[in-house]
Amino acid sequence: MSYVEPLWEVFLRADRGLSHVHVGSLHAPDPEVAVLSARDLYTRRSEGVSLWVVRSENIHTSDPGKRAQYFESAAEKPYRHARHYAVPEGLNL
Amino acid sequence: MTEQEQFDEVVRAGRTVESADWMPDGYRATLIRQIAQHAHSEIIGMQPEGAWLTRAPSLRRKAILIAKVQDEAGHGLYLYGAAETLGISRSEMLDLLHADKHRYAMSFDYGVPTWADVAALGWLGDGAAIVNQVPLSRCSYGPYARAMARVCKEESFHQRQGFEAMAALVAGTDAQRAMAQAAVDRWWWPALMLFGPPDDESPRTADSMRWGIKRNTNDELRRKFVDMTAPQAEHLGLTLPDPKLRRRDDGTYEFTTIDLEEFTNNLRGQGPYARQRRDYRRDAHANGAWVREAVAAFQARAQIEPEVA
Numbered sequence: 245m246s247y248v249e250p251l252w253e254v255f256l257r258a259d260r261g262l263s264h265v266h267v268g269s270l271h272a273p274d275p276e277v278a279v280l281s282a283r284d285l286y287t288r289r290s291e292g293v294s295l296w297v298v299r300s301e302n303i304h305t306s307d308p309g310k311r312a313q314y315f316e317s318a319a320e321k322p323y324r325h326a327r328h329y330a331v332p333e334g335l336n337l
Numbered sequence: 338m339t340e341q342e343q344f345d346e347v348v349r350a351g352r353t354v355e356s357a358d359w360m361p362d363g364y365r366a367t368l369i370r371q372i373a374q375h376a377h378s379e380i381i382g383m384q385p386e387g388a389w390l391t392r393a394p395s396l397r398r399k400a401i402l403i404a405k406v407q408d409e410a411g412h413g414l415y416l417y418g419a420a421e422t423l424g425i426s427r428s429e430m431l432d433l434l435h436a437d438k439h440r441y442a443m444s445f446d447y448g449v450p451t452w453a454d455v456a457a458l459g460w461l462g463d464g465a466a467i468v469n470q471v472p473l474s475r476c477s478y479g480p481y482a483r484a485m486a487r488v489c490k491e492e493s494f495h496q497r498q499g500f501e502a503m504a505a506l507v508a509g510t511d512a513q514r515a516m517a518q519a520a521v522d523r524w525w526w527p528a529l530m531l532f533g534p535p536d537d538e539s540p541r542t543a544d545s546m547r548w549g550i551k552r553n554t555n556d557e558l559r560r561k562f563v564d565m566t567a568p569q570a571e572h573l574g575l576t577l578p579d580p581k582l583r584r585r586d587d588g589t590y591e592f593t594t595i596d597l598e599e600f601t602n603n604l605r606g607q608g609p610y611a612r613q614r615r616d617y618r619r620d621a622h623a624n625g626a627w628v629r630e631a632v633a634a635f636q637a638r639a640q641i642e643p644e645v646a
């Protein structure tokens with residue numbers, strides 16, 4: 245018996261107007277069972293109004309070893325933030 | 338910076354390590370052992386209470402107990418999921434449990450002969466578990482910390498329902514009060530054992546503290562639990578079975594620590610119900626094999642004959 249139910253990542257929307265947020269993972273044979281299991285596992289106390297399940301193997305991540313390469317250059321671009329610019333006193337700009 | 342230095346810096350700064358990050362082999366192995374032990378404990382922990390589902394004294398108590406046992410299944414699954422992010426599969430962990438190569442909290446290797454034991458297990462056992470688990474929701478490994486935050490949020494109801502069931506018993510007849518006291522006598526020491534060996538007998542504590550997996554030592558947490566619980570027992574009019582228990586002027590308590598010999602025997606799988614718990618778990622797994630085989634067969638067939646829309 246080598247069959248292993250695939251792994252799914254579960255995302256939960258806590259309320260209308262909010263994003264789905266990753267809450268954990270589970271094993272299930274297909275999407276329908278994955279959604280049902282996600283309901284049983286992650287929403288026993290009215291934690292949400294919508295669930296997404298995604299096969300874990302379909303999630304691709306940025307390389308943690310290249311974190312600096314990916315994200316640090318943003319720190320050198322303070323002009324992308326509104327607070328970079330001086331606002332003359334008394335003006336509602 | 339080397340990978341080791343980066344890791345040390347993240348831990349030192351109190352930030353979290355995530356699954357794709359580099360981590361020392363010892364850190365990974367310690368986490369796998371601890372999270373799997375924790376997951377197994379939730380799953381084995383369903384047995385002593387599950388046995389009382391059909392005998393709960395009222396419909397309300399039954400509904401509460403079902404919800405609690407269901408939570409424990411859920412907690413086991415959250416934790417297996419967290420451990421899987423470290424590169425071990427759930428089926429491997431279960432195989433190791435069934436082969437007696439993984440441990441679970443041996444406090445569950447004690448019996449629950451009366452309904453009062455169910456109440457005591459909730460009040461004292463889950464009470465101890467919460468004290469143990471709250472600091473883990475701030476541990477350095479992100480997936481474990483997040484799973485524990487979820488577990489802790491759900492767990493406080495477990496302790497309170499136990500306390501409430503105890504309160505109902507002590508407000509009852511003399512026989513019910515005696516039953517409550519006998520259950521406390523049985524469960525006090527197993528609850529204290531949930532915190533693990535005393536600090537000077539716990540060789541792994543130093544590494545775990547350095548790595549931010551543990552935030553407090555076993556004895557610190559055990560003391561905290563005693564300080565919280567002794568006044569609760571007093572409120573219920575129940576006596577904790579420790580002749581040395583005494584309130585100090587600062588509100589903390591003097592108490593006797595666990596019997597190391599009993600603890601060590603339990604660790605060796607010699608607890609009174611150890612055989613029963615393990616056999617039951619192995620049987621449950623074996624008896625569920627046909628379901629796993631049916632799922633596999635159904636999936637295999639779906640690959641050959643795609644469903645016509």
